[in-house]
Amino acid sequence: MKYLLDSVAMKKIDEYSIKTTGIPSVVLMERAALSVSSFVEKLAYNKKDSGKKDISICVVCTKGNNGADGLAAIRQLYLHGYKTLVYEAGRKEPGTDEYELQKNIIKNLEIPFECAVQDNILPLDEYDFIIDAMFGIGLSRDVTGVYAQIIDEINRVSAVKVAVDIPSGLSAGIVQVSNKKVKADYTVTFGFDKTGMVLYPGRKYAGKVIVSDIGFAVSQDNVQKILENNPARMIEKKDILMIPEREADGNKGTSGKVLIAAGSRSMGGAAFMSAQSAYRSGCGLVRVFTHENNKNALLTLVPESICDTYNDKNSNCDELTKWCTWADCIIAGPGLSVSGQSEEIVKCILQSGSDATLILDADALNIISENEEYYEYISRYKGKVIMTPHVGEMSRLTGKSVGQIKGNSVETALCYSKEHGVICVLKDAATVVCDHDNIYINTSGNCGMATGGSGDVLTGVIAGMMCAGFDDECFAAALAVYIHGCAGDMCRKNQGIFSMKAWDIAESLSTVFTQNNTDYN
Incomplete structure (x- = not known):
């Protein structure tokens, strides 16, 4: 069996890993970004007719930690020789500390950077891959304004869409709050499967889900020690082996x-x-x-x-x-x-x-x-x-x-x-x-x-x-x-x-x- 977690449970696991165990948040972020960038590279490698310089990748992000994961991933891809662009959506106020840290690295490397403007959204047709890093598992409101326009643009184009942790607009819990959601081809999610991506309609938007171990100090075996309530679970194929064996001398x-x-x-x-x-x-x-x-x-x-x-x-x-x-x-x-x-x-x-x-x-x-x-x-x-x-x-x-x-x-x-x-x-x-x-x-x-x-x-x-x-x-x-x-x-x-x-x-x-x-x- 595997546990299915929502945003509240994942926040507790994140805090336990950082505050109790002492794993620096930036370490978890780099590992999360590496799991995304390496997966995108694996997909890009399958485009046999193209070299790295011919493959263009755009990360769409907001100024939270999910966006920071996206910035770190696009930086890794840029350093590996891919044509990249950062497309930022959000108000003029600074982002989270982690986001500003990653953004500063992006600027120092002079990675191309664009900002979204409402009613004048950048067309994304030219990109082979779009990394969706707008909203993470903590989203608790409807998506409107420029963010909704960007989601429509992402869904419109034919690029391969890879979501960071969860498709933007999708809730990690049992209830969906937004009518606007990125329809991803793949989702690289961190640590655990998320409840909202297993239930419908979330399962339709998540595409193929890859669960990546990024180094949380909590595993499937000890997750209940950290959480107050029993989370949802899903059965796996190997659980069929748990069916008790029949007695050799039994009868009908x-x-x-x-x-x-x-x-x-x-x-x-x-x-x-x-x-x-x-x-x-x-x-x-x-x-x-x-x-x-x-x-x-x-x-x-x-x-x-x-x-x-x-x-x-x-x-x-x-x-x-x-x-x-x-x-x-x-x-x-x-x-x-x-x-x-x-x-x-x-x-x-x-x-x-x-x-x-x-x-x-x-x-x-x-x-x-x-x-x-x-x-x-x-x-x-x-x-x-x-x-x-x-x-x-x-x-x-x-x-x-x-x-x-x-x-x-x-x-x-x-x-x-x-x-x-x-x-x-x-x-x-x-x-x-x-x-x-x-x-x-x-x-x-x-x-x-x-x-x-x-x-x-x-x-x-x-x-x-x-x-x-x-x-x-x-x-x-x-x-x-x-x-x-x-x-x-x-x-x-x-x-x-x-x-x-x-x-x-x-x-x-x-x-x-x-x-x-x-x-x-």
Whole structure:
């Protein structure tokens, strides 16, 4: 896992490194600048048809420490023989001490220097590379005036854009404050990934992110000693190796028993995909409780599954209660529809007395949004409860608009989790998984996964991780989301973004697990 930090956390790390440990700020600045200049040089080297003198590089900066990083980087590039320009934006007042130090060196070296004037912005068409060093991670206001005009100019031209630490206009935290943002091709960020560049829309503006170690006296291993609150985290590929090994003398019963209450008269596919992905994710026994219309298709598509049914006249809740106490994990909702009968099934599961982990998805969430008394049943449920809404379902559950949720997905998921005592998996392009103590933001997956049934596959993967033997269910749920995204990324390579189906994602799960073992074992 890797920590994702915002501006407040990074300020504490910066202060700890400088004031407590004694690392001079100028040392950190030179290392930060070197990471940017060396990366730009690496990109420039790939322009085989050009020599250094033919490659032009412009740094756009303001008078803060981010601008100072940019000045140091352009100075290093100038001394390496590149054609360079400094383009400064800002009022006439002096900048920070670090900025004025770097600016003085620039002047002593007679590096070309221009100042921005509102409504008369210097065209940047002639530059091969633009280093964006205007605003760093501390930005807390909207970008207007000459700064907004410069951002428009940077985004207009075809030069390769490299952002210093974070694209200008983008916030490092969970909420974006500016409508103007540099759309970088690359971002060289310092020390840690930033939360705002992992969430959307920030991820679209950051481009390819390179995390550079510039010598902070804080690492991934000891960051929590410096920070008061638990920062957000993201799962990495190697974390798949944390899945507990099966006992050599285990059996299908000890590998996890899953009950899936899914599939109505006309929507059987959700049950099939949840069952298939649960088996592909390591579950030993999968029992599907579905409408009788779906039985033959289920046993054809997933012959390993056990099938129990209900029909239009009988919800068969006595049998359902029995299987709830049998299960280690229960999925309720995929394709269940919203009706009096489906409400009865969801209520039966919540009141079953089971201590199994319960995953509430799809129509179970729609039922809860229309019946607030179900929250009381959730609060009395014996096992852990995981709720997996997409933003539309979360809108129905909370009364917030989709725009409000997408604009602050972390806070929305966290508040909902705390209010109802559940693990919340808020599904979106950057899915957020949280409980009262932990926040995970997912980085795997792609837009091709926005297809019918993809969420049903995810419920099965979550069930698999719940049965794997983790002590921390929130981490297990986050790992499941990451694995699901990896399967989608594999489908992107094999089927393409436009052609992948949810069944393809389920079938790719086994390759994700196998490939990961090959990579790391």
